[in-house]
Amino acid sequence: MAVEKKLMSKKKPAFPISESLDGYLKRYNRNIKIPIFYDDLLRFQGSITVFDKNDEDTLWVRTYYSEWDRVEIDNSLKKIYTMLHSDGNDEAIPFLNVDSIDYCTFGNSKPFRIKIRNILNDNYTHFYVKKADASRVYGLELEHILSPYSMNFLVYKDTLIEEHIAGIPGDDFINDFLPKCTEAEKAQIAKEFVKFKERCLVRLLGDMRSYNYVITPTHDFDQIIYKIRAIDFDQQSFEGNLKVYNLQFMKENFKMVEMVSKKLQNNSIRQYKLEERSYMAKRMITVPRRTTRLIKCMKKDTISYPENVELLKSHLIQYVGDVKFKDCNNMGEILETILEFVKRNYLDITGK
The missing domain is CATH 1.10.510 (Transferase(Phosphotransferase); domain 1)
Known part of the structure; x- marks a missing residue:
């Protein structure tokens, strides 16, 4: 740990999305109005620890919401999924299910990990809901431009939606x-x-x-x-x-x-x-x-x-x-x- 302390400075703050960056994101269709914000997901009423296949703590917890909140949150997350992976059409929403909403207790961003499953064939995927941070947005966009890989993400006000990167x-x-x-x-x-x-x-x-x-x-x-x-x-x-x-x-x-x-x-x-x-x-x-x-x-x-x-x-x-x-x-x-x-x-x- 001594090496890391010398390398890394004090904890990095989250930097807000500037007006110029917001304009850039709109130009390239990264800024789209979404039906739910990061802070809305913080309203969970309870959680349990998520363990891996070796029964070790993953530092993620599975969240639980009131029945009223869960219906609204599930519908909003399904809508976000269609916006991230398709054209935002509501036709697919009846065939989607939100299997889990996990919250990470480790790191700076403290993201939510959403598991979405297609009930017709049991295929599932994940995406993340995070607090929007200018550093992370610049990093994602630079990765999209300069690396061999395309990055799929959306930003709206103080919320960032990121596609899961498999590996x-x-x-x-x-x-x-x-x-x-x-x-x-x-x-x-x-x-x-x-x-x-x-x-x-x-x-x-x-x-x-x-x-x-x-x-x-x-x-x-x-x-x-x-x-x-x-x-x-x-x-x-x-x-x-x-x-x-x-x-x-x-x-x-x-x-x-x-x-x-x-x-x-x-x-x-x-x-x-x-x-x-x-x-x-x-x-x-x-x-x-x-x-x-x-x-x-x-x-x-x-x-x-x-x-x-x-x-x-x-x-x-x-x-x-x-x-x-x-x-x-x-x-x-x-x-x-x-x-x-x-x-x-x-x-x-x-x-x-």
């Missing part, structure tokens, strides 16, 4: 699945970890400890392909210590870091870092207006403390050697400088 939690994978992987699979996971680490570092997504990302195995015709995805975007561009954005300094990731050093040579690591930066540059070039508009919102916004901004500037000057960071006044300008650096290098290499 094996990183800590569970490291403990239970990684030891059973073949040597070839470990090399492939090491490659993905390097690329994921580079993506988080470049776009300033912090605190990627193993329980804040998932690993998704996909069966190809002759092998299993592993991908790594972030699932917590609370620490987007907040911390001043550059190490917080570098996965290798999180003690929960040490086994993955050791595997990378065993399985990959330095030339391969550099190659995979370049591949990831090139991919991000291509994404920025493909959607230039969306990227520019989001960064413009960040530059107007306050999503960190002044001392964090100054510390991160000094760390980046040492790490990258680019004095342009000295002129940055906030986290939005810092991120813009990093992304411009990545895009410029890509264009120089490709001669475009």
